[in-house]
Amino acid sequence: MLLTRVDPVAVAAPVGTYSHAVRIETDEGAIIFVSGQIAQDASGKMVGAGDLRAQTEQVFENLSRILAANGASFEHVVKIQTYFTTLDDLAGSREVRARYLPSEPPASTAVQVVALVVPEALIEVDVVAAVPL
Numbered sequence: 001m002l003l004t005r006v007d008p009v010a011v012a013a014p015v016g017t018y019s020h021a022v023r024i025e026t027d028e029g030a031i032i033f034v035s036g037q038i039a040q041d042a043s044g045k046m047v048g049a050g051d052l053r054a055q056t057e058q059v060f061e062n063l064s065r066i067l068a069a070n071g072a073s074f075e076h077v078v079k080i081q082t083y084f085t086t087l088d089d090l091a092g093s094r095e096v097r098a099r100y101l102p103s104e105p106p107a108s109t110a111v112q113v114v115a116l117v118v119p120e121a122l123i124e125v126d127v128v129a130a131v132p133l
Helices: 052-069 090-100
Strands: 002-006 021-026 029-037 077-084 107-112 123-132
Touching: 029 052, 052 090, 052 123, 077 090
Parallel strands: 077 107
Antiparallel strands: 002 021, 021 029, 029 123, 077 123
């Protein structure tokens, strides 16, 4: 088993003690654990202040870039967890999400929380992907 930490330059550099993704390679393929992503662009600037739909778009772009850096896509995602601070435009967030996820979606959890680590963040999403050989 080989464990690799992946921090692609296509997303904001991690601040603190975490990696954007940890990839575990086995004889059968790879399992990729992607840390929670918020709506920061590659320079670390928050996108879509007060706009859940816009933030969801940025979050899924970040996830897409991290998955791609690991040779994966949303087709490989087996689990997705979403944390919302507001449900005011849940329908809009779901529309964005539906554009990224395959027709057979992964296991999923969604919860509303009081706050996220960055006060302006309305959504945070983490995923687990399985990439067969």
